[in-house]
Amino acid sequence: MILVTGGAGYIGSHTVINLLNAGKEIVVFDSLENGHIEIIQALQKIGDVKFVKGDLRNIEDIEGVFKNYKIDAVVHFAAFALVGESVENPAKYYRNNTFGTLNLLDTMIKHGCKKIVFSSTCATYGNPNYVPVDEKHPQNPVSPYGSSKLMVEMIMNDYDKAYGLKSIKLRYFNVAGCDKDCRVGEWHEPETHLIPNIIKSTFGEGKTFKIFGDDYNTPDGTCIRDYVNVEDLAEAHRLALEYLEKENKSNVFNLGTEKGDSVKNVFDVCEKVLNQKIPVEVVSRRDGDAEALYANANKVKTVLGWKPQRTIEDSIKTAYRWEEKMETK
Numbered sequence: 001m002i003l004v005t006g007g008a009g010y011i012g013s014h015t016v017i018n019l020l021n022a023g024k025e026i027v028v029f030d031s032l033e034n035g036h037i038e039i040i041q042a043l044q045k046i047g048d049v050k051f052v053k054g055d056l057r058n059i060e061d062i063e064g065v066f067k068n069y070k071i072d073a074v075v076h077f078a079a080f081a082l083v084g085e086s087v088e089n090p091a092k093y094y095r096n097n098t099f100g101t102l103n104l105l106d107t108m109i110k111h112g113c114k115k116i117v118f119s120s121t122c123a124t125y126g127n128p129n130y131v132p133v134d135e136k137h138p139q140n141p142v143s144p145y146g147s148s149k150l151m152v153e154m155i156m157n158d159y160d161k162a163y164g165l166k167s168i169k170l171r172y173f174n175v176a177g178c179d180k181d182c183r184v185g186e187w188h189e190p191e192t193h194l195i196p197n198i199i200k201s202t203f204g205e206g207k208t209f210k211i212f213g214d215d216y217n218t219p220d221g222t223c224i225r226d227y228v229n230v231e232d233l234a235e236a237h238r239l240a241l242e243y244l245e246k247e248n249k250s251n252v253f254n255l256g257t258e259k260g261d262s263v264k265n266v267f268d269v270c271e272k273v274l275n276q277k278i279p280v281e282v283v284s285r286r287d288g289d290a291e292a293l294y295a296n297a298n299k300v301k302t303v304l305g306w307k308p309q310r311t312i313e314d315s316i317k318t319a320y321r322w323e324e325k326m327e328t329k
C-alpha cells in the first residue's frame with residue numbers, strides 16, 4: 001500500500017489518480033487545512049482510496065496510519081507552499097514542512113518503511129546564477145518556504161546514510177493545469193498562482209488580472225517561468241516509485257519542461273486559447289520574485305524516462321474547465 005500525504009491537495013490528488021490507474025492501493029493522509037474533503041470524495045469515486053485525517057505535526061496521527069496499514073512506500077506532498085506567507089510566518093513553515101516531515105521519516109524508519117518520493121521545489125535554488133537550472137545548481141533559498149524544503153532534502157540524505165532510507169526528491173518548477181476529466185483540480189484559498197488568476201479574471205465583473213511588474217531584464221519585461229502540466233508531473237511520481245522499487249537508490253530530479261514562458265506570454269496564450277479579451281493592468285513587482293527560472297530536465301528524461309506530454313495550452317484549457325466548474329458550484 002502507498003501512503004500519499006497531502007493527497008487532498010492539488011498535486012497530491014492528481015498523483016493519486018495516476019497511481020490508482022497504475023493499480024496501486026492508496027491511503028491518503030491529510031489535515032484538510034488546505035486540502036478539501038470534496039477532493040477525497042472525488043478520488044473515492046475513482047477507486048478504493050482510504051482516507052485518514054491527521055496532522056504530521058502530531059506524531060501519533062502518523063503513527064496510527066503505520067499501525068493500521070502495511071505501508072510499502074510514501075509519496076509526501078503535505079506542506080504549506082506560499083512563499084510570501086513563509087516570510088511573514090516562518091515558524092508555520094519549519095514546524096509543518098520540516099518538523100512534520102521529520103515525524104513522518106522517524107515513523108517510517110520505526111516501521112521498516114524505507115522508500116519515499118518527496119515534493120521538493122525549484123525554490124530551493126533561490127535566485128538562479130544561471131538558467132536553465134540543473135540539479136547541480138547551488139541551493140541558496142531566499143524564503144523560509146524554500147529553506148524548509150531544502151532542510152528536508154538534507155535530512156533525507158543523512159537518513160539514507162544512517163538508516164538506509166531511500167528518497168527521490170522531485171524539484172518542481174511551476175505546476176499548471178488540471179485533470180482532463182475535471183474530477184480534481186487546483187483549489188487554493190487564497191489563489192496566488194498565475195494561470196488560475198488569469199482565468200479567474202474571465203469570470204464576473206471587475207476582476208482585472210494584475211501583472212506583477214514589467215520592468216524586469218527579460219525580452220518583454222515580465223518574469224519567466226517553466227510551466228509543467230500537473231498530469232505530467234503526477235506521472236513522474238509513478239516513475240519515481242518504480243525507480244525506488246527497482247533500483248533502491250536515492251536520487252534528485254528537476255521537473256520542468258525546459259521552456260521559459262513570460263507572464264505576458266502566458267497571458268497572451270490564455271486570451272488565444274480561451275478566445276476572449278481579458279482585463280489586465282500592470283502593477284508593481286511582487287516581493288521575492290526571481291526574474292527568470294526554468295529547468296534543465298535532462299536528468300529525469302535520461303534516468304526515469306519522463307517527458308512532458310502536455311503543452312501550456314493543454315494546461316490552460318483544463319484549468320479553465322475546472323474554474324468553470326468551481327464558479328458554478
Ligand code: UFG
Pocket residue numbers: 081082083121122123145173174192193194195197198210211212213223224225263286289293
Ligand atoms: N504573477 C502575476 N500575477 C498574478 C500571479 C502571478 O503577474 O496574479 C506572476 C508572478 O509575479 C511570477 C509568475 O506570475 O512572475 C508566476 O507566479 P506564481 O505565483 O504562479 O508562481 P511562482 O513562480 O511565484 O511560485 C512557484 C510555486 C512555488 C514555488 C516557486 C519557486 O508556486 O511553490 O514557484 O519559485 F516556491
